[in-house]
Amino acid sequence: MTDSRAAEDRAHPQAPDGRRFSIGIDVGGTFTDYVADDGASIVKGKVPSRPGDEATSVLEALGALGAGAGMDLPLYLASIDSIVLGTTVVLNTMLEFDGAKTGLIANDGFRDVIELRRGHKESQVDLSLPAPTALIPRRLRRTVGGRVDHQGVEIDPLDEEAVREQISFLLEEGIESLAVCLLFSFVDPSHERRVAEIANEIDPSLFVSLSSDVLPQIREFERLSTTIVNAYTSPKLKSYLERLETRLRDEGFGGTLLVLQSNGGVMDVAYSKARGVDIVFSGPSGGVVAATRIAQASGYTNIITADMGGTSYDVCLVHEGEPQLGVDQWVGRYRVAVPLLDIHTVGAGGGSIAYVDEAGGLHVGPESARAFPGPACYGRGGERPTVTDANLVLGYFDPGRPLAGGLEVDAEAARRAIETHVGAPLGLSTEDAAVAIFRIANSDMANALRFISVSRGRDPRDYALVAFGGAGAIHASVQAADLNMATVLVPRSASVLSATGALMADYKVSLVQSLLVDWDDLDLDQLNQRLLAMQAEAEELLNAGEAPAEVVVSRHLDMRYAGQVQEVIVPVRSRTRRITPVNLTRTLRDFHDLHESLYAFKRPGFPTQVVSLRVDVIAARGGAAMAVSPFAEESPERARIGSRRVYFESGGFQSAEIFDGTLLRPGNLVPGPAVIHEADTTLVIAPGQEAMLDQHDLYVIEISV
């Protein structure tokens, strides 16, 4: 009894001033970022991540927040309404290969679908690239009789005896998780469901992942690979989330714990812990969500987001306020086909190492110095030059100012590394070698931006570039100029944008279901039935997670011309729960138009097919209030803290004005050449450009092209 009393007492303490908090936390490889919103103001910060112990990183972030608010941890936790987590647990599980021991049940004759990877290899010349580590070794891939055809007609009944036999064998082998993927289960999932029932009879504690639940979509390799990733990663995620929730509750947390999903939404723990594969891009999607929201508030709906971290540069295109979904994503060396944001990654981050090849070619990345030893200028023993070292030599960092995490910079070490590994081999001065590293890194990044737009049929000039991550805004204005983009946007919270996104994201369930049908044979009633059933399923999941009852539903059809294999995702515009014949006609027209805008041609009258249905159900969470500040004077004089020699592509090294971003006010106009030091972020404004902080805490850099 005393226990429950104590628990009750803990449930009631209040912040002395009655404040309630919403928290966003993004656990990254180097730092754990946090943002807290009490309705009136926003507090942000970072603590170092503890690799392998995310729960402690989260508690330390909360402890730091509590300390900042003058409260001990239990009191602070009791004052929190919600915590939204961006997590790397799933991604790390895939990189470290420490997921659950997993078995597979497949159709007789199809034991090895996972082996061929549709023929894909990561290199097209390197014969010595070894096979990817098998998440399920062949001995744990078992097959059973039973087959349905593409219309769901049963050709052979499920051999239940074989199912029992194989599952028992797998349990004896010690599996903790079971993936089930049968051919055409997206048309008729009954065989897979029966396998799950039998597994549950034999061992109710076994984690079972059915391909018809994870991704009821055509193409067996993609569905299987996705299901395997889910079965392999979910048990670990589940135990982490349960452990974390218990620790938080024990310490006094009475609010809601939510997890950021790869689709840019959030869901509760009960939902998330069975769906590891939906959480692979948890962190990166937070950045895209925040960038999208913040840019939208200031009137920009067409943007390309660019997140420059320590090891990579991640870009994503957002068209008319909608982050685009990827169709061919590989995570590590594994195909993941659930709806993920179309985030394209190149190995050009702050820690990316510069080197000269045997023929005198300079390259940057993909090898990274990571957090340890880190760039040479960290003074932790890193001897090879990185992009961060080059940026230091070029004057973008204030040598007297600590880097993120309070690290002192060692400028001499940076110069030495650049001189030894790039300057000497190329016969360049240290400064010129730093310029060379800067240019190569910029060209890699600009090519990533080109790729994500041009090869998707979009013109980068129609988009604003939103730069974030620690060093994103150092490079952004160069790339924007390179691609003839007119505007760069840098949120003031650029260094903790993923955590900010966690705070802003809404509840969201995205469901996909294949329905292969020629457009002319599409039965409107059947279509409505299917879509409504999907919507009901999504709403049920949202209800279970105690999301607000009011939802926004969006429906899409994956469509293509007969013969094509890649589909265009076409919105279905409907004002009611049902799709009307007029809506449907409009959808077909939109398909042709969308096809033309993406691929430069359309073929009205050519046979068209529907391949899959998509339903997204979103329940708004209220999100973080976006403060609107009135404009102050135009002059940025009060924030000016000096001047320094800084390198710019036009004109080389020159004197630039230096500003303390924390002193800038909305409406202040900063003409280039200038550098603005924000907390943990640096903005470089080239000559001919000008930056202004707008009323939403967003820097808008205009580029005169």
Place this chain on the structure above:
Amino acid sequence: MIDSVTAEIVRNYLETVAAEVIQTMTRTSVSPIFNEAHDCSAGVFSYDDREVSLIARADAAPVHIYAALSSVEASLEFFRGNLAQGDVILVCDPYDGGSHLPDYTVVMPVFIDGKPQFFPSVRGHMPDNGGPVPGGNLKARDIWQEGFRFSPIKLYERGELREDVWEWIVRNNRLPENLRADLEAMIGGCRVGEQRIRELCDRYGIEVVLEAVRWILDSSERRMRERISAWPDGEYAATSLLDTDFAGRRDLPIKVTLRVEGDEVTADFAGSAEQTDGIANSVPANTLAFLYTAFSALCPEIPINSGFFRPVRPVLPPGTIVNANEPAAVRANTVTPGADIGDVVMKAAEGFAPERVGTCSIDLLGPWLWGKDERSGRSFLHYELLCTPTASGGVEGADGWGAWPATFSSADVPSVEMSEVQYPVLYKSGQLVTDSAAPGRWRGSAGWETVRQPHRAADQHHSIRVQGLYSPLHGFCGGCDATGNYVVIDPGGERERVVSTWTDSALSPPDELILFNSGGGGGWGNPLERDPELVRRDVLDDLVSLDGARWDYGVVLDPELMTVDPEATAAERRRLGEQRAGDRPWLSLGRKNVLERTGIEPPSETED
């Protein structure tokens, strides 16, 4: 002099352009062979008044893009003095820059300062190219019997679409609507390339870009010469045998002598078989493509462009199977003998670069099936790519894995489910075969068995071509050859028959199963030196049987505990080592199984 940094930036930029071109093309084409199988490629070429150079290529079928180099050269030669901005050229003639008739190359000259200086290009294998039989005429005895042939031709002239030319081309095709759409997709890809190249030249100026191009080519050339210099001078010869020319000749030799002299290599194909009456004749574009493919795999660290190829001097004796004289038929050459050309070059390289060799080719297992799809009432033609998925070999440090070798990995293996939706077929199996991986210290990938059955197909016919059963892909440095491809019709049934070379237009009853066995890639190194622990792992995974572990690797496992018996293994390895040291060739268990299953008699060892 250009600085290396700017040159590197231009190189990265052009490689992104090539990627954009192929992405645009595959996303917009309508034929599965492009958008699903990716049997196509893209590149950016330059021209400096003297020669055409490949400067950047997309990560897509390398064989195609090396051949496209010949196509761009041919189109420039053909239209010398008659090229203008806005022209779009199409090339297909094997005797004028092409490989075989269905490979179409779109070439788009980009004029800068009044001269054609760059050429974005897309090349792809069209699903149909006219002619008497869908999917190619096995009985063709000259180029005219192989389908619709045309010289390099302009689809657009000075920006104007030539409707008469388009009509003429599409009317000679069984899939006119698809062809039109696919050509549009190819041209669309090139247009993206043109736009990007112009933006690059606007930014840096044409002179800087041209200097960068020279730097890019010279840099790869320099690295290639350094690499060749490190190889010991000498003559290294090898021979591959082509099982059949589909016209009566058997075991046709493809011979190459690689002469390493200083920083250059001569690849001399003297001694290769005379050209044949059948369709298995190669032409220079195709032979060079496979020669270059092998060298690209030998030097994966060097960026590939024309500079890379400069120190490699080909000698292609005219009138042979690697350089046939017009009007020989050539339909099969992109795999037969193309694959043998790649394989034999790699085999010869074993003498000077053992640590770099491995299977870089595939061998043909090509069925076409056609008839009526009872589900729709329409006719269908199915080029069955699902049955030919494995040919990846062992290399030093890694076993073969996945489907095809890296050099062919841009071609996608189709989806079983999508194939069953698109065609009247039901797959009974598609899986690895125990004991079929070519043994080696590093083994090849295991063979792959596919069994298909017609499913609501009427009046189904098939033509099937098989190579590599009599003389499979080579093993390297003491590793075993691949186990071999074969096909069995009605396996285990009353009408069972083995297809060891080919069938032509055979009728398939509605319930008849066909089994395809794709024999994997070659092994690398002595199998008796394979880590017993790796053998044990393969046994646990059913990739190697207990018998196979002993027969091929001399590894003795306890059948109950599944542990390696070190003493018995050492003794067995000693015994096998002595036995194999003699002249008597030994057969891997997998190869033995294939010979027993098919009942064929392979050719005796050649003197090479």
